[in-house]
Amino acid sequence: VEVLREYTFLEYIQGGCELNFVVGIDFTGSNGDPRDPSSLHYIGGRTPNQYTQAITSVGNVIQDYDADQLYPAFGFGARLPPTWQVSHQFSLNGNPSNPDCHGIAGI
Numbered sequence: 813v814e815v816l817r818e819y820t821f822l823e824y825i826q827g828g829c830e831l832n833f834v835v836g837i838d839f840t841g842s843n844g845d846p847r848d849p850s851s852l853h854y855i856g857g858r859t860p861n862q863y864t865q866a867i868t869s870v871g872n873v874i875q876d877y878d879a880d881q882l883y884p885a886f887g888f889g890a891r892l893p894p895t896w897q898v899s900h901q902f903s904l905n906g907n908p909s910n911p912d913c914h915g916i917a918g919i
Contacts, residue, residue, distance in 0.1 A: 831877040833870070835919055837863055837904065840889030871916035882912040885919045 819827075844851030852862050860868065875881060885904040892899045903911030904919065913919045 825877060829877075830879060831874050833874040833878060833883045835867055835871075835883060835885040835904075835913075837885070837887045838889055839887050867919055868916060871919070875916055881915050883916070883919055884911040885913045886911060 839853070843853050846853035846855065848854060849857055854861050859865075871883070887902050887904050888900050890899055890902065891897065892902060902908070905911060905913055
């Protein structure tokens, strides 16, 4: 009989394990018009939209376990210039060769 030890999350972290946080945001029209306060993408109200709240909430926990604080962030479903064709994947920072954003606030 072989007994296997189950390590805890804390033991993994103490052993040097890091977590990486990657963000993907849905820009498809199914989320509604971003000018409409009921849209998931609405910016302009007193409180952050649901995407911002979710990214901030999860990111604030994960960032303590990621030494470089660099987070690749992507979008999909948006019409991007100059062709205005729908893009199925693009980096939010506009740099496809390095999609990392600096810190949660950088996303």
